[in-house]
Amino acid sequence: MTTTTQTPPPHDALGPLQDRERVAERLLASSARHSFDPDTELDWDAPPVEGKWYWPPELVSLYGTPLWRRMPEEQRMDLARHEAAALASLGIWFEIILMQLMTRHIYDMPVTSAHVRYALTEIADECRHSKMFARMIEKGGAPAYPVSRLHHNLARVLKTVSTTPGSFACTLLGEEILDHMQRLTFPDERVQPLVRGITRIHVVEEARHVRYAREELRRQMVTCSRWEAELTRLSAGQAARVFSVAFVNPAVYSAVGLDRREAVAQVRASGHRREVMQAGARRLTDFLDETGLLRGAGRRLWRSSGLLP
Secondary structure (H helix, E strand, O other): OOOOOOOOOOEEOOEEOOOHHHHHHHHHHHHHHOOOOHHHHOOOOOOOOOOOEOOOHHHOOOOOOHHHHHOOHHHHHHHHHHHHHHHHHHHHHHHHHHHHHHHHHHOOOOOOOHHHHHHHHHHHHHHHHHHHHHHHHHHHOOOOOOOOHHHHHHHHHHHHHOOHHHHHHHHHHHHHHHHHHHHHHOOOOOEOHHHHHHHHHHHHHHHHHHHHHHHHHHHHHHHOOHHHHHHHHHHHHHHHHHHHHHOOOOHHHHHOOOOHHHHHHHHHHOHHHHHHHHHHHHHHHHHHHHOOOOOHHHHHHHHHHOOOO
16 A cells, blocks of 8 residues: 655745635635726815825825925925825836836746736726826826936846745835835825825735735745845845835925935934834835845845834
């Protein structure tokens, strides 16, 4: 009599990895139940509500600083409007990067697999999100705020040299901090109804994207080579440094009549701002630590970004 032994599923510090196809099938089912068309879901023709913010004041970069305390309420609200436009611009830039990384990820995979079908579903989500953010910028009356030329071109390098696990680590970096802020925004009745509706849609749909990226990052880190894991730690740490700087576009300060250098200096010195960014990154950094990405030089890069206490 012969006995057969089943090979246990691969696992990491968080436990056994789930089957890739089953994860994708669940996410596809969720997408079928909870996907939105922002063009019809939101009332784009409604005028802005007088006295409502475009972003919660506690999430505005200068909140709590000496400069903030000197600013009249009207100027504070105007800064919030410009920062909302800058964050939407950052989101579009990031989602275009993500879509390119996602198509590269599935390029050699079976086109009929659930994993590929969900990736294509997510790309479609991101297309809608980017159009939604662009409409929000236009509706708010503030300009678009592109990232610096340096960061724009650094992203070109990232898209070219990023490892597969590095792509998913960077995906989570861009999604989870904004997701934390948007979860604080959509229930906040002080905020413009249109902005609340936009953040609600984004939170619901991004929850699936985060699940997909987390599961795939765990799988990639278990199966990748040692050099690829180390390169991923370094590239993710460097991406954290870029993202933490790009998160606030200094041009917003000039747009509302503030001294740009003074404003940037006060944001950098702000304990409140540091706590906001670290709170937004906490779930992510805890997860990356457990999956082995926050080690060595990579951890030092994350610390220098200010996102890791």
